[in-house]
Amino acid sequence: MSKTVTELVTEFAKPIVEELGLELVDVEYVKEGKDWFLRVFIDSETGIDLEQCGAVSERLSEVLDEKDPIENLYFLDVSSPGAERPLKKxxxxxxxxxxxxxxxxxxxxxxxxxxxxxxxxxxxxxxxxxxxxxxxxxxxxxxxxxxxxxxxxxxxx
CATH class of the missing domain: 2.30.30.180 (Ribosome maturation factor RimP, C-terminal domain)
Structure with a gap:
């Protein structure tokens, strides 16, 4: 059974996020209109800032470019889940x-x-x-x- 895009990206993102002392909250891969979006939500006890989102985005982009697991063109968005964070785990x-x-x-x-x-x-x-x-x-x-x-x-x- 092959893994979904979100499962693969979770595998790639988790060590990057944890190495930076952050938590991987969720990964979404969704089509909105004609565009695909890969959204990676990160958090920490003290919240998330733009530098942390940028660091995760940069490192994850390198891995995704190397592994190339996604067929479609997509936009990568790394952000905080916000005040109304989902409860999944x-x-x-x-x-x-x-x-x-x-x-x-x-x-x-x-x-x-x-x-x-x-x-x-x-x-x-x-x-x-x-x-x-x-x-x-x-x-x-x-x-x-x-x-x-x-x-x-x-x-x-």
Whole structure:
């Protein structure tokens, strides 16, 4: 079975990013209009600056030019995932315990597919969120296999 572009780029990018003391958050390879974009999201405990994005981009470009794993012409974009960073890996969820997150599910749970609340706990089987509905707090348990996407969420209260 051959690897996808994102799997290959992840293999190439991870050692570069880690050598610079950063974290590889995600790799996307998407077509927008007629153009292809290879997006590499990096982060660190103290945030990311333009120099770090440039260093990763330069080193990754060299590897991609040498290995040439992508058939199409594409634009390489190395950036921070931003304040609403996606939660994809187990360690992302563990770091997010106690923080406000947004979850979308594949199928409705209690007639809803979108949830925002404080992440109380995480296990490989389920997450527990504390939702605030009007002025009341309520806990909901969401099986991890039903999570379509999850991200940190910015709150204004």
């Amino acid at each position: 187990e360690e992302d969820f563990v770091k997010a315990i106690g923080k406000y997150i947004a979850i979308k599910t594949y199928e409705p749970i209690q007639d809803e597919k979108n949830f925002e609340g404080k992440l109380l706990s995480y296990s490989s089987e389920e997450v527990v969120l504390e939702l605030t509905i009007k002025t009341r707090k309520k806990q909901i348990t969401i099986p991890t296999q039903k999570i379509a996407s999850a991200r940190l969420a910015v709150t204004f209260f």
